[in-house]
Amino acid sequence: MAKEAAMSRRLYRFGLLTLFVAWISAAVAQTDPLPSWNDGPAKQAIIAFVTDTTRAGSPDFIPEPERIATFDNDGTLWIEQPAYVQLAFALDRIKALAPQHPEWKDEQPFKAVLEGDMAALAASGEHGAVAILAATHAGMTNEEFRKIVKEWLAAAKHPRFDRRYDELVYQPMLEVLAFMRANGFKTFIVSGGGAEFMRAFAEERYGIPPEQIVGSRIVTKFERRNGQPSLFRLPRVDFVDDGPGKPVGIEQQIGRRPVAAFGNSDGDLEMLQWTTETGNRRLGVIVHHTDGDREYAYDRGPIFGGLDKALEAAALDRWIVVDMKRDWKTVFPPEKR
Amino acid sequence: MAKEAAMSRRLYRFGLLTLFVAWISAAVAQTDPLPSWNDGPAKQAIIAFVTDTTRAGSPDFIPEPERIATFDNDGTLWIEQPAYVQLAFALDRIKALAPQHPEWKDEQPFKAVLEGDMAALAASGEHGAVAILAATHAGMTNEEFRKIVKEWLAAAKHPRFDRRYDELVYQPMLEVLAFMRANGFKTFIVSGGGAEFMRAFAEERYGIPPEQIVGSRIVTKFERRNGQPSLFRLPRVDFVDDGPGKPVGIEQQIGRRPVAAFGNSDGDLEMLQWTTETGNRRLGVIVHHTDGDREYAYDRGPIFGGLDKALEAAALDRWIVVDMKRDWKTVFPPEKR
Numbered sequence A, B: 001m002a003k004e005a006a007m008s009r010r011l012y013r014f015g016l017l018t019l020f021v022a023w024i025s026a027a028v029a030q031t032d033p034l035p036s037w038n039d040g041p042a043k044q045a046i047i048a049f050v051t052d053t054t055r056a057g058s059p060d061f062i063p064e065p066e067r068i069a070t071f072d073n074d075g076t077l078w079i080e081q082p083a084y085v086q087l088a089f090a091l092d093r094i095k096a097l098a099p100q101h102p103e104w105k106d107e108q109p110f111k112a113v114l115e116g117d118m119a120a121l122a123a124s125g126e127h128g129a130v131a132i133l134a135a136t137h138a139g140m141t142n143e144e145f146r147k148i149v150k151e152w153l154a155a156a157k158h159p160r161f162d163r164r165y166d167e168l169v170y171q172p173m174l175e176v177l178a179f180m181r182a183n184g185f186k187t188f189i190v191s192g193g194g195a196e197f198m199r200a201f202a203e204e205r206y207g208i209p210p211e212q213i214v215g216s217r218i219v220t221k222f223e224r225r226n227g228q229p230s231l232f233r234l235p236r237v238d239f240v241d242d243g244p245g246k247p248v249g250i251e252q253q254i255g256r257r258p259v260a261a262f263g264n265s266d267g268d269l270e271m272l273q274w275t276t277e278t279g280n281r282r283l284g285v286i287v288h289h290t291d292g293d294r295e296y297a298y299d300r301g302p303i304f305g306g307l308d309k310a311l312e313a314a315a316l317d318r319w320i321v322v323d324m325k326r327d328w329k330t331v332f333p334p335e336k337r
Helices: A002-031 A041-054 A085-100 A102-106 A110-115 A118-123 A125-137 A142-155 A171-182 A195-199 A202-206 A245-253 A266-276 A308-317 B002-031 B041-054 B085-100 B102-106 B110-115 B118-123 B125-137 B142-155 B171-182 B195-199 B202-206 B245-253 B266-276 B308-317
Strands: A068-071 A186-194 A213-225 A228-239 A260-263 A283-288 A320-323 B068-071 B186-194 B213-225 B228-239 B260-263 B283-288 B320-323
Touching: A041 A171, A041 A283, A041 A320, A068 A171, A085 A102, A085 A110, A085 A125, A085 A142, A102 A110, A110 A118, A110 A125, A118 A125, A125 A228, A142 A195, A142 A228, A171 A186, A171 A260, A186 A195, A186 A202, A186 A245, A195 A202, A195 A213, A213 A245, A213 B245, A228 B245, A228 B266, A245 A266, A245 B213, A245 B228, A245 B245, A260 A266, A266 A283, A266 A308, A266 B228, A283 A308, A308 A320, B041 B171, B041 B283, B041 B320, B068 B171, B085 B102, B085 B110, B085 B125, B085 B142, B102 B110, B110 B118, B110 B125, B118 B125, B125 B228, B142 B195, B142 B228, B171 B186, B171 B260, B186 B195, B186 B202, B186 B245, B195 B202, B195 B213, B213 B245, B245 B266, B260 B266, B266 B283, B266 B308, B283 B308, B308 B320
Parallel strands: A068 A186, A068 A260, A186 A213, A260 A283, A283 A320, B068 B186, B068 B260, B186 B213, B260 B283, B283 B320
Antiparallel strands: A213 A228, B213 B228
C-alpha cells in the first residue's frame, strides 16, 4: 500500500510537472506573435520595434494615429514568380476573350500570348503592354472588373504549387500584419500593382480594406450606363505607384508619413527612404527571396525590380533584410482541406 | 409645527419633482445624438438612417466595413462665404509674399490682389488662377505647405464673424460626424478643396485623419532636398475632386461606394447620385444655406456650385434637404474663452 501510494505520488508529481510544461509551452506559444518566424535578428527587430514604439513612456513612443505601416504586395505579401500574378491574370484573360476576337490570331501582341511565345510578347514592348492592358483591364466598370478578377482567382492555379494564387501569401507576413494591427498600427498596401486588382482579394486574404490600398491606376470616368451611375475604366494609365511614385501615392492617399515599411525590391527603395530617414525610430524591412526549395531564390522581379540599390541602402539606413530561408519557419499558410 | 411639517413636505416634494425634471432633461439630452438640431424631418431622417442600418436584424442593416460616409467640406462642414477659405488663404499669402516680389506691383493677377481689385482679379481668368495657385500652393514641400496653412489659420480672422476660420465649422455637422462614427461609420471628407490644405486642420477640428481626406491635388515629386527625402509641390494641377471627379476620387482613394453622402451644391451632385442610386437604403443630404442672419442665405457658391441640379435631384432621389434656418438650433460652436 505504501509502495502504491508512493508511486501514485510520483505519478501525480510527474503528471503535474508535465501539465506545467504544457501550460508554459502554450503560454509561450500564445505570446509569440510571430510563430512562423525562426528566432533571429529579423524577428527580434520587428518585435522590438513594435514593443518600443507602443509602450507608454518609451522614448520611441509613437501616438496611435501616426502608426502607419505600408507593405508592398508582389514579393512582399504574396508570390511574384514565375510571373507577377496580375500578368498571369492578363494573359489568361486574353485567352478567355480570344473567341470573341478572331483577329487576335494574326495581331501582336495577342498572337504571341495565344501561342505562348514569350519572346515575341517581350518584343512587342510598351505598345504590346498597353494593348494587353487595354484589352484586359479597361472597357468595363470597376465593379465588373473586380468580379472578373475574383472569378479568375477562384479558378486559376499557380503552375508550380498548384494552389490558388491568393493562397500563396506569406504566412509570416500575415502574422506581421496581425501583430502590428493588434498594436494599433494601421496597415496599408502600397504596391506597383493595380489598386482595383488588389481590392478584389486583399480584404479577405490580408484583412486590409479597400480604403487602405494604394496602387497603380488607370483613368476612370463617371458616367451613366443603362441609367445607372458607374465608373468606367479607360485604356489610359493614370498613375504608376512604383519607385519614386510610392511616396507620392502614399502622400496622395494616406497623407501621413509611414513609420514602418516593408518591401522586396528597388521599386520599394524610395518608400523605405521616405519612411525611415526621419531621425526617429522607424522600421524598414526587405524580404529577400533566398529559398529556391520552398519558394524562389532571386534578386530580380519577373520584369521590374532588381534589389541592388535597396540592399545597398539597407546597410546604410539600417533596414532589416529578411532571409526567407533562414528566417521563415513556413512560407505559405497550410492548405485548406 | 404641523404647518411647518406640511410646508417641509411640500418643499420636499417640489424639490424632488424639480430634481426629477432635471434628471429627465439630462437623460434626454444625453440620449439626443444631435442636440444642435431642431426636431424635424431632417434630424429624424438622419437618426432613422443610422438606427435602421446599424440594428442587427434590420432589413436595411449595413455591415460595419461598408459604413462609409462622405462629406463635402466647403459649405457642408464649414463656412464658404464671402469667399472659399482656401481662396482667402491664397490672397493673404500673396500679400505676405509681396515684399519678396516687387515685380508683382505691376503684374496681373498679383497687382489686382495687392490693390484689392476683385474685378481685375476675376478678369485675369484661368491664367490668373494658375499664377496664384503656383505662387501660393507650389514651390515647397507638402510639410512646409501644411505648416504655412496652420500658421495662417492661427492668425487669420473671418471678416464678418471675427473668428478663426476653423472655428466657423458647423456644430450640427460636428454632431453628425460624431454620431455616425459612434455607430461604426467611417467618415471621409470628399471636397473640391486641396487635400493638403484640409489635412492641416481636419484631424483636430473634425476628428478626420489625413488618410480619410479626398481632395483636389497638384502634382508632387519625390526628390532629395538638402539630402532629405521630400515631396515637392509643382505648379501643375493633378486632379480636380469636384462634380464627376468626386466619385472618381472616392473610388481612387476609398475604393468602396459610400452609403451616406453630405453636400451643399451641384459640385456634390455626382457623389450623391453615386452614393444613393443603388436600390438599397442610403442617405443623401444637402445643406441648404437659408440663414442670412446667423450665417448666409445663398443658392450659389462664391465661385462654383449652383444648387439647381442638386435640388432637383434631391426630390427625385429622396435626399434630405437641410434648411439651415429651420433645422439648426445653433450654427457654430461656442467661442472659446
